Amino acid sequence: DGGITQSPKYLFRKEGQNVTLSCEQNLNHDAMYWYRQDPGQGLRLIYYSQIVNDFQKGDIAEGYSVSREKKESFPLTVTSAQKNPTAFYLCASSFNGLAGSTDTQYFGPGTRLTVL
Amino acid sequence: QQPVQSPQAVILREGEDAVINCSSSKALYSVHWYRQKHGEAPVFLMILLKGGEQKGHEKISASFNEKKQQSSLYLTASQLSYSGTYFCGTENAGNQFYFGTGTSLTVIP
Numbered sequence: 001d002g003g004i005t006q007s008p009k010y011l012f013r014k015e016g017q018n019v020t021l022s023c024e025q026n027l028n029h030d031a032m033y034w035y036r037q038d039p040g041q042g043l044r045l046i047y048y049s050q051i052v053n054d055f056q057k058g059d060i061a062e063g064y065s066v067s068r069e070k071k072e073s074f075p076l077t078v079t080s081a082q083k084n085p086t087a088f089y090l091c092a093s094s095f096n097g098l099a100g101s102t103d104t105q106y107f108g109p110g111t112r113l114t115v116l
Numbered sequence: 117q118q119p120v121q122s123p124q125a126v127i128l129r130e131g132e133d134a135v136i137n138c139s140s141s142k143a144l145y146s147v148h149w150y151r152q153k154h155g156e157a158p159v160f161l162m163i164l165l166k167g168g169e170q171k172g173h174e175k176i177s178a179s180f181n182e183k184k185q186q187s188s189l190y191l192t193a194s195q196l197s198y199s200g201t202y203f204c205g206t207e208n209a210g211n212q213f214y215f216g217t218g219t220s221l222t223v224i225p
Binding site: 035040041042043044045090104105106107108109110 | 148156157158159160163203205213214215216218
């Protein structure tokens with residue numbers, strides 16, 4: 001079955017530690033995205049990538065880093081520089097992410113990160 | 117640049133209708149609608165393109181007013197399964213995509 005997987009589902013981290021969230025897709029999509037969701041709020045874009053080895057900052061990229069070495073994978077690292085990292089993190093992918101397309105985003109199940 | 121949704125929350129009884137609005141300050145190319153159940157990932161409902169017609173899916177339909185930079189989602193004869201948070205996503209001519217603030221919909225028996 002095609003889809004997007006994120007791991008782990010729940011993650012606990014001590015303050016000052018970096019942590020990496022996994023996102024894998026087998027939909028053969030070119031574009032991948034990372035969003036952050038806080039309680040009662042919408043989805044805010046952290047980073048996105050339209051092609052391997054290329055990615056762009058979203059609205060709240062500070063304190064986060066990504067890599068896109070393979071088409072299928074788009075891991076997100078939450079660094080110690082992120083002041084308030086506790087949130088629900090969603091990864092998504094779409095066919096090509098190009099403007100004017102009928103691209104829709106398919107989401108993974110999410111990772112809930114809690115900083116202790 | 118994040119589109120604004122209204123209302124923020126709504127409670128319905130089964131069988132009642134609801135309208136969720138999404139407004140943007142930018143000219144839009146397309147509007148996407150998603151529904152998210154609590155603790156789950158958002159699921160795509162429909163997309164409306166500039167110049168496109170009103171879309172529908174069973175008892176859930178949507179319209180897109182390009183001139184007003186607005187879209188509305190219509191839920192008729194609501195069912196318990198409609199409960200969740202509804203998000204619009206807007207794409208503008210600069211290839212920027214933003215999700216709206218979300219509308220929490222609760223359907224009670």
